[in-house]
Amino acid sequence: DGGITQSPKYLFRKEGQNVTLSCEQNLNHDAMYWYRQDPGQGLRLIYYSQIVNDFQKGDIAEGYSVSREKKESFPLTVTSAQKNPTAFYLCASSIRDRGEKLFFGSGTQLSVL
Amino acid sequence: GENVEQHPSTLSVQEGDSAVIKCTYSDSASNYFPWYKQELGKRPQLIIDIRSNVGEKKDQRIAVTLNKTAKHFSLHITETQPEDSAVYFCAATDSWGKFQFGAGTQVVVTP
Numbered sequence: 001d002g003g004i005t006q007s008p009k010y011l012f013r014k015e016g017q018n019v020t021l022s023c024e025q026n027l028n029h030d031a032m033y034w035y036r037q038d039p040g041q042g043l044r045l046i047y048y049s050q051i052v053n054d055f056q057k058g059d060i061a062e063g064y065s066v067s068r069e070k071k072e073s074f075p076l077t078v079t080s081a082q083k084n085p086t087a088f089y090l091c092a093s094s095i096r097d098r099g100e101k102l103f104f105g106s107g108t109q110l111s112v113l
Numbered sequence: 114g115e116n117v118e119q120h121p122s123t124l125s126v127q128e129g130d131s132a133v134i135k136c137t138y139s140d141s142a143s144n145y146f147p148w149y150k151q152e153l154g155k156r157p158q159l160i161i162d163i164r165s166n167v168g169e170k171k172d173q174r175i176a177v178t179l180n181k182t183a184k185h186f187s188l189h190i191t192e193t194q195p196e197d198s199a200v201y202f203c204a205a206t207d208s209w210g211k212f213q214f215g216a217g218t219q220v221v222v223t224p
Contacts, residue, residue: 040216102212104156
């Protein structure tokens with residue numbers, strides 16, 4: 001369904017712990033994105049990548065890190081520096097980054113224990 | 114950078130009536146304006162989009178209009194049905210190709 005897979009669906013983080021959210025796509029898309037969604041709010045951009053081995057900070061990158069070692073994969077790590085990580089995280093991809101349709105994964109709900 | 118404002122935040126309509134959601138953007142270089150529908154706990158789904166060289170686009174009961182001079186675009190849903198109930202997001206790409214999203218509109222269609 002959609003060619004972009006996020007896992008896990010639910011994730012719990014303990015204090016001081018780093019956690020990694022997985023995002024894989026088989027659409028052969030160049031660009032990939034991570035968004036954070038809080039209840040009643042829009043989508044805020046965390047990081048995006050236009051090409052393998054390159055990525056840029058979005059509007060709320062502090063406390064997060066990413067890598068883009070393969071075209072298909074764009075994992076997001078929520079570090080212990082992110083003090084309010086509870087949110088719904090959405091990964092997306094597009095053919096290229098300038099004005100092309102975004103395809104979204106099904107999301108990961110991250111909660112703090 | 115781009116700033117997208119979306120109104121209203123909630124919209125209640127009677128089944129069969131029309132719904133209109135409006136968005137404004139700040140970057141005159143923005144050239145692509147998609148609309149997404151998100152049902153509770155699910156991924157956003159693209160429902161319609163428009164590019165800056167077009168003023169209006171329709172797809173069955175859904176239409177989008179764009180006014181580049183005023184920097185605003187709107188989603189129109191006619192003959193609303195209960196399955197239209199969802200959160201709708203507008204977005205615009207800024208000059209760097211990043212998508213900036215509006216805060217969303219919760220649409221409730223009552224029978």
